[in-house]
Amino acid sequence: MNTKIDLSVNIAGIKMQNPVMPASGTFGYGEEYSKLLDISKLGAVVTKTTTREPREGNPQPRLLEVPGGLINSIGLANPGIEEVITKKLPFLGGFGVPVIVSIGGETMKDYQYLTERLSEVEEIVGLEINISCPNVEKGGMAFGQDPEVAGRLIGKIREVSRLPLIVKLTPNVTDIAVIAQAAVEAGADAVSLINTLKAKAKIRSRLHKGKWIIGGLSGPCIKPIALEKISEIKEAGVKIPLVGMGGIMTVEDALEFFEAGVQAVAIGTATFRNPRTMEEVIEGLEKYLKAQKLFSITELQEKSKRR
Numbered sequence: 001m002n003t004k005i006d007l008s009v010n011i012a013g014i015k016m017q018n019p020v021m022p023a024s025g026t027f028g029y030g031e032e033y034s035k036l037l038d039i040s041k042l043g044a045v046v047t048k049t050t051t052r053e054p055r056e057g058n059p060q061p062r063l064l065e066v067p068g069g070l071i072n073s074i075g076l077a078n079p080g081i082e083e084v085i086t087k088k089l090p091f092l093g094g095f096g097v098p099v100i101v102s103i104g105g106e107t108m109k110d111y112q113y114l115t116e117r118l119s120e121v122e123e124i125v126g127l128e129i130n131i132s133c134p135n136v137e138k139g140g141m142a143f144g145q146d147p148e149v150a151g152r153l154i155g156k157i158r159e160v161s162r163l164p165l166i167v168k169l170t171p172n173v174t175d176i177a178v179i180a181q182a183a184v185e186a187g188a189d190a191v192s193l194i195n196t197l198k199a200k201a202k203i204r205s206r207l208h209k210g211k212w213i214i215g216g217l218s219g220p221c222i223k224p225i226a227l228e229k230i231s232e233i234k235e236a237g238v239k240i241p242l243v244g245m246g247g248i249m250t251v252e253d254a255l256e257f258f259e260a261g262v263q264a265v266a267i268g269t270a271t272f273r274n275p276r277t278m279e280e281v282i283e284g285l286e287k288y289l290k291a292q293k294l295f296s297i298t299e300l301q302e303k304s305k306r307r
């Protein structure tokens with residue numbers, strides 16, 4: 001008998017055919033990846049963090065491979081909200097999967113503006129709020145590093161939109177659970193974690209030899225940290241859905257995140273090595289559930305809860 005396995009999940013009201021999506025900033029707006037994988041098979045798409053005005057980003061070098069990972073200092077290069085709405089979203093909306101737009105800003109007003117503007121756009125089903133951006137009104141400290149500021153920001157965004165809000169947490173804090181709780185109290189519908197870890201390395205290869213790169217560390221070397229941060233949030237009793245990410249390369253990695261208690265996963269750095277990683281993880285989840293005689297991903301998640 002060929003029983004259909006149900007991989008669908010509902011994250012904060014966003015219905016996804018499976019729990020796998022790209023991590024913001026590693027998938028652009030889908031144009032390049034559309035030639036390398038079947039976007040219509042994904043659970044959702046998440047855009048590059050988009051700002052009010054276009055941003056060129058940081059000068060080169062912006063990427064360095066390090067043992068077990070990657071350091072990036074892209075600097076939120078993006079074409080700005082108006083071009084994203086007129087040129088990028090109509091394309092991304094054509095795959096029949098939910099489109100989540102990641103937003104970032106330098107002031108609370110920027111976030112409010114972006115939220116209001118995007119709430120008018122038909123293709124969008126949810127927003128991911130990147131709170132790792134520096135808050136210029138607070139001397140450049142990231143919005144997500146202070147629970148009071150993070151809570152106030154999410155509250156202001158909540159005031160102007162009914163769209164589901166997924167708050168993307170930075171791991172560069174002493175206590176991530178306190179930030180998650182502040183986001184929940186201010187009206188977040190889900191949290192996603194982890195963003196990259198602040199890191200620095202010296203470049204030894206011929207191009208840019210001797211220069212330092214300071215940026216965000218991602219990839220398999222951060223997976224144990226991501227799993228620990230997820231546990232901290234679960235232990236603090238945060239009840240809203242979690243989207244887990246950080247170093248997922250294979251279905252086994254994704255299963256560890258589900259065991260840790262997330263409802264969905266995002267995949268970033270792995271796609272640079274193998275653009276089909278997301279599709280392979282989706283296929284792998286289906287195979288795993290079949291082998292375990294489970295019929296749905298929610299059954300697997302219920303099983304993890306009981307552990």
Ligand SMILES: Cc1cc2nc3c(=O)[nH]c(=O)nc-3n(C[C@H](O)[C@H](O)[C@H](O)COP(=O)(O)O)c2cc1C
Nearest residue numbers: 023024025049072130194195218219246247268269
């Ligand atoms: C090149 C690159 C660009 C990124 N840009 C963003 C971004 O614009 N917004 C954001 O929230 N996270 C950004 N991230 C972080 C990822 O979304 C993700 O949180 C992190 O890389 C951990 O997942 P991974 O190990 O699967 O890549 C970026 C990561 C990389 C590697």
